[in-house]
Amino acid sequence: MRAHVNSRWFIFYRKVERLLQVLMPSTFIPLYTMVTFSRIRYHEAKLRWHWQKKVINKGLFFFGTLIAMGSTYLFLCSMSLRPLHYFRRPWEWLTSFQKTGRVSLQTPWS
Structure with a gap:
């Protein structure tokens, strides 16, 4: 558990969760907050957390793919006078x- 909490991916993921909670407080609630500070049942909180995790992972994959494609296009454009x-x-x-x-x-x- 301690190694998981100190990993860079976990820290980045927590920052993304906090940002989404600030932007959409009623839609995105971190698991710890749902379990300790609300009246949501644990089973429902876990289901909601799995949905939120899936949405965040798909969003990160989409933006990562978009950045990779954009940087590849810019790289090819910088190599040629007539790009592609x-x-x-x-x-x-x-x-x-x-x-x-x-x-x-x-x-x-x-």
Whole structure:
């Protein structure tokens, strides 16, 4: 238990829970608060906590994926003057090999 409470993930998760409780006090209530400071039954509190945990995990996954995709796009844009030009029209890139008669070792963005 002590190792779990001191982990960075748990501390981050608690901060997210506190933020959601401040933004939506009637919707998101931490498990400890539901069990000790309310009249919600323990079984109902655990069910509600599992729902809240699932929503938080899906939200974190969504924002993490969004950040990863955005940073990948910005990385590709910084490498080329025309961002993702060859990914938008792959048939033009493939037909350029047929026109020259040889395969170029040059990357599409250089």
